[in-house]
Every structure is written in C-alpha cells, then in structure tokens.
Amino acid sequence: MAGTLSFPRPLTTVDVVIFSASATALEVLLVRRPEGTDDPFPDTWALPGGFIDTAHDNDLEACALRKLKEKTGVRAPYVEQLGSWGSASRDPRGWSATHAYFSLISADDRAFAEEHPGSQPARWFQVEGARVKERLAFDHAEILKAAVNRLRNKVEYTSLPAFLMPSEFTLSELQRVHEVLLDRTLEKKAFRTRILASNLLEELPRKKEGANRPAQLYRLKNKKAPIYFARAIVKGGGS
Amino acid sequence: MAGTLSFPRPLTTVDVVIFSASATALEVLLVRRPEGTDDPFPDTWALPGGFIDTAHDNDLEACALRKLKEKTGVRAPYVEQLGSWGSASRDPRGWSATHAYFSLISADDRAFAEEHPGSQPARWFQVEGARVKERLAFDHAEILKAAVNRLRNKVEYTSLPAFLMPSEFTLSELQRVHEVLLDRTLEKKAFRTRILASNLLEELPRKKEGANRPAQLYRLKNKKAPIYFARAIVKGGGS
DNA sequence: CTAACTTAGTGACACACTACCACTATGTGA
DNA sequence: TCACATAGTGGTAGTGTGTCACTAAGTTAG
Numbered sequence: 001m002a003g004t005l006s007f008p009r010p011l012t013t014v015d016v017v018i019f020s021a022s023a024t025a026l027e028v029l030l031v032r033r034p035e036g037t038d039d040p041f042p043d044t045w046a047l048p049g050g051f052i053d054t055a056h057d058n059d060l061e062a063c064a065l066r067k068l069k070e071k072t073g074v075r076a077p078y079v080e081q082l083g084s085w086g087s088a089s090r091d092p093r094g095w096s097a098t099h100a101y102f103s104l105i106s107a108d109d110r111a112f113a114e115e116h117p118g119s120q121p122a123r124w125f126q127v128e129g130a131r132v133k134e135r136l137a138f139d140h141a142e143i144l145k146a147a148v149n150r151l152r153n154k155v156e157y158t159s160l161p162a163f164l165m166p167s168e169f170t171l172s173e174l175q176r177v178h179e180v181l182l183d184r185t186l187e188k189k190a191f192r193t194r195i196l197a198s199n200l201l202e203e204l205p206r207k208k209e210g211a212n213r214p215a216q217l218y219r220l221k222n223k224k225a226p227i228y229f230a231r232a233i234v235k236g237g238g239s
Numbered sequence: 240m241a242g243t244l245s246f247p248r249p250l251t252t253v254d255v256v257i258f259s260a261s262a263t264a265l266e267v268l269l270v271r272r273p274e275g276t277d278d279p280f281p282d283t284w285a286l287p288g289g290f291i292d293t294a295h296d297n298d299l300e301a302c303a304l305r306k307l308k309e310k311t312g313v314r315a316p317y318v319e320q321l322g323s324w325g326s327a328s329r330d331p332r333g334w335s336a337t338h339a340y341f342s343l344i345s346a347d348d349r350a351f352a353e354e355h356p357g358s359q360p361a362r363w364f365q366v367e368g369a370r371v372k373e374r375l376a377f378d379h380a381e382i383l384k385a386a387v388n389r390l391r392n393k394v395e396y397t398s399l400p401a402f403l404m405p406s407e408f409t410l411s412e413l414q415r416v417h418e419v420l421l422d423r424t425l426e427k428k429a430f431r432t433r434i435l436a437s438n439l440l441e442e443l444p445r446k447k448e449g450a451n452r453p454a455q456l457y458r459l460k461n462k463k464a465p466i467y468f469a470r471a472i473v474k475g476g477g478s
Numbered sequence: 479c480t481a482a483c484t485t486a487g488t489g490a491c492a493c494a495c496t497a498c499c500a501c502t503a504t505g506t507g508a
Numbered sequence: 509t510c511a512c513a514t515a516g517t518g519g520t521a522g523t524g525t526g527t528c529a530c531t532a533a534g535t536t537a538g
Contacts, residue, residue, distance in 0.1 A: 058326060085299070088297055094293075171487090193524080193525075209534085213533040428496095448505085450507090
C-alpha cells in the first residue's frame, strides 16, 4: 500500500433531494444547469448540488446543509443521508461519486426557492410514481427514485410526513399528506388514534376555520426528530 | 460552474463493515494496517477497505464486493450501503471521503478470513456495546458504531440475523443470535410464532441431535432478501 | 329558520399479532 | 427410572390497528 496518494481520485460531489408537499402532490426541487459552458448536461434539470468546496466545507453534511441553505433559505430542516452513487460512467468527465442527501421542507418554506434563483433557476416539480416528467442530468433520476422509495417506505412506520407540514396544521391535512405519499386512502379513525397516541403533536388553543366544521390545530412537538412507530400502517381506508 | 474539473478532489475510499456471529457475540472483521510505510495509522486495526481502483472497479458496490471477496472468500453475501463519511480532518493526508458498506457473513464462512491473510492479517473481534476494545484507524470506530446501531435497529423489524446463521440451523440457535444482537432475552413462543408465520424458513427433513431433545433444522428460503415485519419486537422474555 | 351538505371527530367492537406462562415432549446421563 | 436440560405447544391476555356507523359543528341555499 505504498504510494497511496498516487491513486487517481474520483470527481466528488454532494447532491440533495429536497422534498416538499403541495396540497395534492409530493414535489422535488430541481435546478437548471447552465447552457453555453463545457459542463455536461447543459440546459438540463438536475438535483441541487455540486462539488465539495474542500477549502470551506468541513464535512459532507455541512456541505449538504450549505447547499440546502442556498436553495431554500432553511437553516435546519430535516436531513438524512440517502446513500452514495459512484461509477466510471455516470459522469462523462470520468470516474465520479456523489454523496446524496435527502431533505424535507415545511410547506411554509416552499416559496423561497423559486423567488430567489441564485446562480441557477430552481423550480418545484411534481413527483409522479417515483419520477418527474423531465429528463434529469447524470443518474439523478435513479437517485430521485431511491429517495422517493425511501420516503414512501418510511411513511409507513415513522412520522416523516409531519416535517412537510406548515408550522400549524390539522389532523386531516396531515392525513392528506400521508395519503399523497402512500398513494392510497387511509382510514380516518385509525390514523387519528395512531398519531394522537404517539405524542408527536401538541394541541394548539385554536381551530382552523373553513367552509365547514372548524378543525383543531396542532404543531410538532419536535421539529427535527421523527417518531418511530412499532407497527407499520398496513391497510387502507374506503372510498 | 466553469472550470469544474479544477476543483480539488477528496481522497476517496470504500470501507466494509463485515459482521458475523459466534455462539455468544457479534463479531466484526478487522485488518491490521502495515507498519514501516508512510501511510497513516501504521500497525493499527482498521475496517477492510481502501482506495477505489478507477481502472477496474466499475462502481462503488462492485468495489465493495471485490474487497469482501478478497477478505472473506464470499461471492454474494448480504450487503447494503451504510453511508458515507467525509471531512477535512478524518485523514491526515487531507480532505477525504469513504463510502461505507455493511455486510453479514454466514457462520459457515467465518474461518476463511483468518486462514487466508492476503496482503494484511485479518481477525474477528468481539463487538461489545457498539465498539471493539482495540483503537481503530481513522474514524472507523464511528463507522463501526453506526453499523452496529443500524444492525441492532433492523433486528427489531427485519430478518437480518438469519444471514449470520450457518446454512442449516434450529430456531433456538436463531433466537440466541437475536438475543446476542439485542442484548436481551426474548420470549420463546412469541419468537417462534413470529418467525414461522413469516415464511422466512424452510423446514428440513432432519433434526439436530445434541445433548437433549433433538431440534428441527431449518434453512433460509431466500439467501439474499430479508423479510420486513409489519410489527417490531417490543418486549423481551423472562430469566 | 330550517334543511341539505360537508368536513371534523368519536364510540364500540372486530381483528391480528405479540406477550406470557404453564405445560408437554424427547433426548442424555447418573 | 429419575433428574435434568432443551425443544416445542396450548390457551389466553394485551395492545395497537381496522371498520363503520354515528354524532358534532360549521356553511350555504331556500
């Protein structure tokens, strides 16, 4: 193992899959790669990310959080590592590896990204199945698919969807987000019992007024740590 | 984003946390780093791994499987990605990142590693708590801790421990491995009902003779894909 | 003012899997 | 043949989820 420093080093990047939820769909934030440069995939949508700045990023997570802050303005959202993808063929410039992160953004913070374009224009895209309609740069479609699958999976036994909600929300709204993510209806009573028994939420002293019976408002007790349920959601609801 | 190729590239490695189970403990395979070289952490135990061979490794997983094969002789064990660790400080040679994998080796294949030293001597070390007694190179103690925690967690709702068993085993043996991983006793009937109802095992037409009543032998129906239980193990057993 | 409508929220019981514990089964060795 | 050890089971309690019909509380149309 002498001369280890002489090993060729792969190109290394960090990419972030940033999710949010509209009223009817899961959405992912994508950026437009510039045209007229020598970089691959010009004028193509891609996951936010880029090279590690070895001079300023102390570690991978700091790098991911920096990119998240730049794109969404959010300082401390829910973030977890998704995995890494590396191969000789994923980047035309040579052997490359990316460290992919996975983030959930509150509905309150959805506007920022499209209003503050920064160096690259950004847009929310609806996720349909486990993909978006647009063609993505590199292997980002595969990374997105892994992120969506991971999220869908965790919906069944964690409280992750709660991190997509605005700061105050009703149980019905939370249920709707679950249903969008799982792509199936859930039974109201079972859902409410499960959530309320989990100690995830704090009841607020006010209700959301609407076209019908006002609904109790809640907020998250803990904005960063999810709850893990001992039992997964198994069955759906009617209608 | 012009001139992206000029970004300094971090040192990039792949490390593999290889677990097996003895009769009484979870064990991890470590290799001894050579002394008398310029490489950091000479004469120190470390996770098996090393630099990506960009000329021969097509992707990260292939690189991990190559290292696994070299160390354990096993071609297709259970492998999953654990995560990646990267920072300016984890390697004295500069900014470095490692892609960590996580593997479970059948008790049948434990002997190979210590009998075929290859370029570096290898040894199984007992895992106590989430660590080994020896000091490890780099941030490998942290990676090991993450791997142990992931494994412990998954024991509660997957069939992962089954991949640590020899090709034929009894339910009591499987339960003992669960108990070692969870560090608590389990209730026999509950455990057996859960496992048998899961369709994980295939009954063999023979029994294991021992000092007492012979026990039914089983083998895995699927050597690669784990089972995910809808409910986690919650409570323990007596004694 | 009242009825129809819509969404919020609950009561009561069925169901499935796990937990518990005492019991039986089948071998060895003194 | 009896003590002992481990394998394996029967029966029932416990706990969270699933089901569904019901009540609650607002709006809107007449």
